[in-house]
Amino acid sequence: MTVVGPFGLSVRDQVLEADVQAGLAAVEAGLLDATKSEVPFITEAAQHLVRAGGKRFRPLLVMLAAQFGDPYAPGVVPSAVVVELTHLATLYHDDVMDEAEVRRGVDSANARWDNSVAVLTGDFLFARASHILADLGPEAVRIQAEAFERLVTGQILETAGPQDGRDPVGHYLDVIAGKTGSLVAVSGRFGAMMSGADEGVVDILTQYGERLGTAFQLADDVLDIASDGHESGKTPGTDLREGIPTLPVLHLRAQASAHARPDDLALVELLDGDLTDDARCAEALRLMRKHPALEQARRDTVRYAEEARASLAPLRACSAKTALEELCGAVVHRVG
Numbered sequence: 001m002t003v004v005g006p007f008g009l010s011v012r013d014q015v016l017e018a019d020v021q022a023g024l025a026a027v028e029a030g031l032l033d034a035t036k037s038e039v040p041f042i043t044e045a046a047q048h049l050v051r052a053g054g055k056r057f058r059p060l061l062v063m064l065a066a067q068f069g070d071p072y073a074p075g076v077v078p079s080a081v082v083v084e085l086t087h088l089a090t091l092y093h094d095d096v097m098d099e100a101e102v103r104r105g106v107d108s109a110n111a112r113w114d115n116s117v118a119v120l121t122g123d124f125l126f127a128r129a130s131h132i133l134a135d136l137g138p139e140a141v142r143i144q145a146e147a148f149e150r151l152v153t154g155q156i157l158e159t160a161g162p163q164d165g166r167d168p169v170g171h172y173l174d175v176i177a178g179k180t181g182s183l184v185a186v187s188g189r190f191g192a193m194m195s196g197a198d199e200g201v202v203d204i205l206t207q208y209g210e211r212l213g214t215a216f217q218l219a220d221d222v223l224d225i226a227s228d229g230h231e232s233g234k235t236p237g238t239d240l241r242e243g244i245p246t247l248p249v250l251h252l253r254a255q256a257s258a259h260a261r262p263d264d265l266a267l268v269e270l271l272d273g274d275l276t277d278d279a280r281c282a283e284a285l286r287l288m289r290k291h292p293a294l295e296q297a298r299r300d301t302v303r304y305a306e307e308a309r310a311s312l313a314p315l316r317a318c319s320a321k322t323a324l325e326e327l328c329g330a331v332v333h334r335v336g
Contacts, residue, residue, distance in 0.1 A: 015321035019071050020323075023063040023080070025237060030081040031088075034128045046123040052106045055123050057216065058083045058187040064327070065191025066200075066206045067320030072273070075140075075194035078132050082144065082189045085129035090151065092122030143189060147182040152177020158244070169250050176217040177210065184213025204314055210247075212309035212328060218301040219334045221246035225288045237285045241275045247300060250295035267291065305332045 035046035062080035074239070092110075110118035133144055141282040154175045162171035188209030224239045225248055239246050245253075249271060256264035267287050276279040288294060309328040315321045 014071065014323070016319045016323065018064045019067065020060070022187035023066070023071070023077060024059060026077045027056065027063075027080045027084065028125040029093060030077060031084060032083055034081060034132060035125070037124075042121070042124060045117055046124055048106070048121075049091060053091050058087055058184060061184065061209060061212075061324075061327070062191035062194075063219065063318050064323050065188045065197075066195035067211075067316070067318070068192055068201045068205070069195025071195055073195045075136050076191060079136060079140065079190035079194045080187070082129045082133050082136070082140075083183055083190065085125050085132070085143070087183060088130065089122040089125035092118045092125070115282040133257055140190070140193075143186060143193075147186045147202055150182035152178075154180075154182070160314045161245075165332065168245065169247070169254065172245060172250055173214070180217035181210045181213035184216065185209035188212075198210040201315065204311060208308050208311045208324065210329065211311060213309060215301050215328070218247055218297060218304060219331055221248060222294065222297050222301060225285060225294060237275070237281045240271065240284055241281055241286070243271075243275075246297075248288060248291075248294045251287070251296045252291060253329060255293060264291075305329070312314050 014326055030087065031050050032047065035043065035050055037043045037046065059080035060085065063075065066073070066076045129144075133141055154177065157178065158175045162168050185206050186209070188205035189202055192205045197205075224236065224246060227236055240249070249256070252264065252271075253268060255261075256268045267284070270280065270284050270287070273280060275284055305328040309325050312324055
């Protein structure tokens with residue numbers, strides 16, 4: 001059993017391990033190449049988060065999905081570079097919107113430079129991803145464009161909030177299906193499609209990626225509250241400080257509304273206050289960590305991960321399928 005990549009997936013097949021390791025190494029080289037510019041400052045800013053590392057969750061999914069066709073097909077690695085560049089670009093933009101100071105254990109780009117540099121660097125990465133994508137054919141361009149539209153729509157829905165009468169939890173799940181699920185779904189789709197896998201396999205791995213992406217984001221929601229920062233690479237409570245309505249908070253609000261328990265109402269009042277104050281934020285984290293809403297969010301994460309695992313059932317038995325199933329377990333393991 002070998003652990004592959006920063007995400008920590010256990011792989012028991014030596015041939016699969018070699019293929020995935022080689023693919024991820026090629027993706028890493030491709031990321032560095034794609035973020036080079038004739039302007040040294042642009043290279044420094046664009047490679048800031050690349051060199052900070054990361055789980056490479058999306059490229060890993062591309063490599064595993066490609067095992068259902070020809071994993072050495074020429075479009076596999078470039079498509080993995082595209083999805084990771086797109087993801088990295090969104091991180092630059094997210095950190096500006098969230099006013100985040102830390103990303104992947106290093107200063108965020110906006111903290112190191114300023115918001116303008118961070119936004120423009122994100123735009124640069126989108127442009128480089130589009131350049132690579134153009135060589136993968138019009139179908140790949142269409143798929144990525146649709147996913148990017150969903151991603152931006154999810155971000156806008158999060159900013160706008162739920163319409164009157166809409167269940168906030170249902171609204172939030174729509175948000176993360178767009179913001180996170182869309183690009184993870186494309187990772188599964190590109191890996192299968194670029195490898196020449198059957199259309200039915202492509203569809204299965206697309207749906208798998210959608211569900212797994214939702215579970216992955218829900219795990220991040222839990223980690224924002226439950227972790228000490230090492231697992232996520234972000235400052236704990238970042239979402240709380242910014243008033244982002246993550247799933248644990250939404251569950252808390254629902255319980256407070258339904259039962260009006262004094263402790264719940266007091267915690268909601270605390271969350272609605274100024275959490276830029278370190279002491280208030282620390283108190284909010286302490287209370288959220290022991291509240292049943294956090295455990296409820298953990299259960300939701302497990303449920304989506306299990307749905308992703310179940311969607312793989314029609315695929316033929318092989319080491320890649322086993323690895324994809326274990327990837328669901330790795331997502332759940334992050335939240336305990």
